[in-house]
Amino acid sequence: MTIPVLLDCDPGHDDVFAIWLAAGHPEIDLRAITTVGGNGTLAHTTHNARVVCSLAGITGVPIAAGADHPLVRALNPAAHIHGANALGGPRLPEPTLDTDPRPALELIRDTLDAATEPVVVIATGPLTNIALFLRSFPDRTGKIREIVWMGGSTGRGNATPYAEFNSWADPEAAAAVVAAGLPFTMVGLNVTHQVLATAEVLERIAAIGNRTSAFGVELLRFFNSTYEVAEGMPAAPLHDPVTVALTAVPGLVQTVHTRLDVELTGTETAGATSVDLHGTLRRPPNAHVATNVDVAAFWRLLEDAIRTLN
Ligand code: RIB
Ligand code: CA
Numbered sequence: 001m002t003i004p005v006l007l008d009c010d011p012g013h014d015d016v017f018a019i020w021l022a023a024g025h026p027e028i029d030l031r032a033i034t035t036v037g038g039n040g041t042l043a044h045t046t047h048n049a050r051v052v053c054s055l056a057g058i059t060g061v062p063i064a065a066g067a068d069h070p071l072v073r074a075l076n077p078a079a080h081i082h083g084a085n086a087l088g089g090p091r092l093p094e095p096t097l098d099t100d101p102r103p104a105l106e107l108i109r110d111t112l113d114a115a116t117e118p119v120v121v122i123a124t125g126p127l128t129n130i131a132l133f134l135r136s137f138p139d140r141t142g143k144i145r146e147i148v149w150m151g152g153s154t155g156r157g158n159a160t161p162y163a164e165f166n167s168w169a170d171p172e173a174a175a176a177v178v179a180a181g182l183p184f185t186m187v188g189l190n191v192t193h194q195v196l197a198t199a200e201v202l203e204r205i206a207a208i209g210n211r212t213s214a215f216g217v218e219l220l221r222f223f224n225s226t227y228e229v230a231e232g233m234p235a236a237p238l239h240d241p242v243t244v245a246l247t248a249v250p251g252l253v254q255t256v257h258t259r260l261d262v263e264l265t266g267t268e269t270a271g272a273t274s275v276d277l278h279g280t281l282r283r284p285p286n287a288h289v290a291t292n293v294d295v296a297a298f299w300r301l302l303e304d305a306i307r308t309l310n
Helices: 013-024 042-056 104-114 128-136 138-143 165-169 171-179 199-208 211-231 241-248 295-307
Strands: 003-009 028-035 063-065 119-123 144-150 184-187 253-258 260-262 273-275 287-293
Touching: 003 013, 003 104, 003 241, 013 028, 013 042, 013 211, 013 241, 013 295, 028 042, 028 104, 028 241, 042 063, 042 211, 063 104, 104 119, 104 128, 104 138, 119 128, 119 241, 128 138, 128 171, 138 144, 144 171, 144 241, 165 171, 171 260, 184 241, 199 211, 199 295, 211 295, 241 253, 241 287, 241 295
Parallel strands: 003 028, 003 119, 028 063, 119 144, 144 184, 184 287
Antiparallel strands: 253 287, 260 273
């Protein structure tokens, strides 16, 4: 029985691999893709989603554009990591796929309404679209099986010393989604920094030998170059597809059920994810937080998925 998934993303180099893993893994039934401003402007993230779905031959998956800015803060793209167009590196071929005429919130609504069973919502960007959807369609929450988010960290941040980018970009959205009380899983930097796009990884992906893998290697070369400069990491962490791997293969990512709160008012800490791993605050647990990943199995999953694409 495949798992119905809606993917909300801000492609973004690592978002692309989340799209490809969701489209290529046999256990995942990718029903829809929605885009959000984050790594780049909404125009760029939406265009990039169309490009990488067209290139990989992913058809029958509607792509709809969502929020072009966070709930209350200004959009702050990560051009230093993802480039000016949010997908720096290779020349982007003209997409053959168009966007769906519906705005993202309507596509999410219709996807949930059409599903005969609850849908897993995977979010790999700021949670703006998901927060807006829960606010606009509270009567649909019963059709969401779980929200799996790449964001936050049990430790240090990357956008600021204490805040991870997706959480920092729209902390109000993250706090609202957590507060909604739906089954919520957070895959943070403490785990995604274990899946690094090393030279060996690039060699294995290049050896797949299809158009998707060749494009993917060019993306990773760029991503590695900017991570080297920005973070002193010669191999970039491929954050976003870990959420898809967690969904596709139970146990591949270990989680603990614990307390998660998002800092909103800190001058230096806005967007920090406070994960109370030891129950210090004695608050009821409200999230499943990732603590470890089977790194070798993750890469096998991703390479096998890319192998199924164009
Ligand atoms: O901090 C990493 C996250 O921020 C990833 O989702 C990356 O794509 C960026 O959106
Ligand atoms: Ca992302």
